[in-house]
Amino acid sequence: MQILLDSDCLIQALENIDGSAILNLCRQEGCNGWVSSTSVPAILEGTKATRAEVQTLLQSLAVLTPTAHDVDLALEAQEPFSATLLAHLVKASGLDAVVTLKPENYSGLSVEALTPGQLQEKLDAPLPPVKEVRLLDITASYHQILNEVEKEMAETMRSGYFILGPKVAKMEERMASYCQAKYAVGVSSGTDALLIALMAAGVGPGDEVITTPYTFFATAGSIVRTGAKPVFVDINDITFNIKPEHIERCITPKTKAIIPVHLYGQCADMDPILQLAEKNGLRVIEDSAQSIGSEYKGKPSGSLGDMGCFSFFPAKNLGGFGDGGMVTTNSEELYNELKILRVHGSEPKYYHKVMGGNFRLDALQADVVSAKLNFLEEWTEKRRKNAQTYHKLLKDAAMTPFVQLPPEVFPRHVYNQYVLRAGKRRDELRAFLNKNGIGCEIYYPIPLHLQECFKSLGYKEGDFPESEKAARETLALPISHEVNRRQQEYVVEKIQEFFLGE
């Protein structure tokens, strides 16, 4: 439950912070306590508590700050201001209830108002059965991150420095260190990260770039946008990543680069790819959009090739509140090139030696990424734990003859997606899970060589059988760190019901 604590409750809690019943409820799993910043003066005035004690009180809670518009709405209402504002905050922020010593203050405000005792009863009662599991529930993490995100964003708004600048530089430095790369360059999206990396690698018209057809469109779309031609190579049927054994025969004098994609959060088999690249003088650009924090033989994604391209799309393991991306590299030369290409190829300003583009990253997105980076390891470990839980539940439910589980061939897999192979009945299973309130998705239903816009490349059905089979059979289940065990049990129960009947 997400609850907003009224100041009377907080004043009572301050009498005994360690032993406070309401604070103990907020410390338990399944209950997040919020405080409106407007309650703080009332708390300070209503007790003899020191400011330090109020700070301690707020530590296990999160502070919600009403906007001027929220305040305006509460001022317009006829009911008492404080209760109206809190009731409005509960509704506007999607919280479940306000907790107060005087629920009668909230009568007529169409919000659930509970006493601490009533909250305890609710939390002690058996949980209602799970009926819905979203594929992604981004706002569920707000209790953990919102205050840090707001602090970073407020600094940026107050500074007026919105594009690139010190906040982007700070994020780049931290991200480079996280990825164990010398440099990181923040850019406008994961797609633009790929495009600018190809440009920095000197890829252009007449060149060929080898990649997988079983990936998100942007991987090959970026190659075409440079004027070069994507040359597809089929995937390994276990990891869904490019199969290095097939690459060599596709290398021609026109080949300039290889883009392995670390699909679903697991690295491609990089050693043979790097060896082939070295032998043939090719650049390796990792598509790391789905794999932040994953590793191959102890080295992080994005530090393995010449450049690593990341996406901060909100659904990624480290997502912003909008579009954003990043390129990592260990090469000073490429780093300098990337920085120039990011600002229309200009160096110094308004002197353009090369064609670049507007690939700049907004400081506000860098703020969100920086704030969330503090939690990335914890969240990644939670995803990995969720994957183990699915493995066990699906095995215990005797589902392995019906679905193939995703193996971790190259630890560390970070499970941006947990993808099953569900055979010929995949579409039926998806419809059944959706009907039962379970979000699941197909990544990706049509491999890139069969996409209409790539017709001119001359590929046909049957050219990449493993990619085509994967596109027919795969299904991603909800795996994010917000998903809990009861939800996973529900998902597996429904999969079992689908294959074996009730």
Ligand SMILES: Cc1ncc(COP(=O)(O)O)c(C=O)c1O
């Ligand atoms: C494998 C892959 N490459 C590239 C991208 C492009 O990233 P963005 O959506 O940030 O442009 C994505 C993201 O969806 C992706 O999954």
